[in-house]
Amino acid sequence: MQKDINILVVDDEPVVINSCERVLKEKGYNVHSAMRGKDAMLMMKDNIYNLVLTDLKMPEMDGISLIEWIRQSRPDTGIVVITGYPSHQTIQESLNLGCIDYVSKPFTPVMLTDATSRALKRIKKRFPNKEFSPATDIITGYSYIKGGDITNAGSASKALRSHLMGLGIPMEAIRRAAVSAFEAEMNVVMHAVAGILFYILKNTELKLIVRDIGPGMEDVELAMKEGYTTAPHWSKQMGWGTGLGLPNIIKNSDGFKIDSIVDGGTTLEIIISITGIKSNENN
């Protein structure tokens, strides 16, 4: 069943994403998209994609690095390169890395669907046991957070809140998500250099990921203790810095993971269970 096939399109040009989505959805595939390699990696966390169509030239993380990552960590996911620069060298390079096929831009719907079905056939043959998971609606989004930027502090969690409200999620879950996101965001503002708040909503689970570049934590257990704080003086003058942020996230979430590297950064993964979503169809 085509509907059970999940395809991720990665391209920094919205027009390419739109046309891939239109053409492939029409064929019955379940299609999601990401505009940056790093978002694609996050979306692939649960290994639900059977095929990734990726551009080669993208800002921040190029397609080749993404392909290398997929080959190593998601070997049973097929890769097709979409490229506007089909030089012999880049094509050879991507095929050497294990890409199944390539489509050059601009492409016709037939070129795209042919390459897609060919690639799916080959990946199914190579990994006959990979479960082709049922289609899931995934909704994602992200906001940037700037360290020390008091003026905009809170805007990432506010944006999350309005997105969730637009999706018809029960208020109780929105409140817990917004509180957790706000605490995590404030930690980036107060303690780190810069960060990003991602959210991934899949079925009845909302996952918030707040990743920063910053000093990290030497002792995570200590940082989690109520009342422990190294908050700067300015934040205390504003009523923050009471050492209650991380405990508050734990109180409001259904799952919490923290991963911190000293002089590197910190990543929080926060799970909020959602029940009674009215609709999560607006993918």
Ligand SMILES: Nc1ncnc2c1ncn2[C@@H]1O[C@H](COP(=O)(O)OP(=O)(O)OP(=O)(O)O)[C@@H](O)[C@H]1O
């Ligand atoms: N993203 C981060 N990067 C580096 N250190 C952090 C980060 N988040 C928290 N910490 C460390 O953990 C401590 C406790 O964090 P927590 O959020 O519980 O309290 P706080 O931020 O100090 O104060 P409050 O959240 O009450 O305003 C911080 O003071 C800091 O030392």
Ligand SMILES: [Mg+2]
């Ligand atoms: Mg805090």
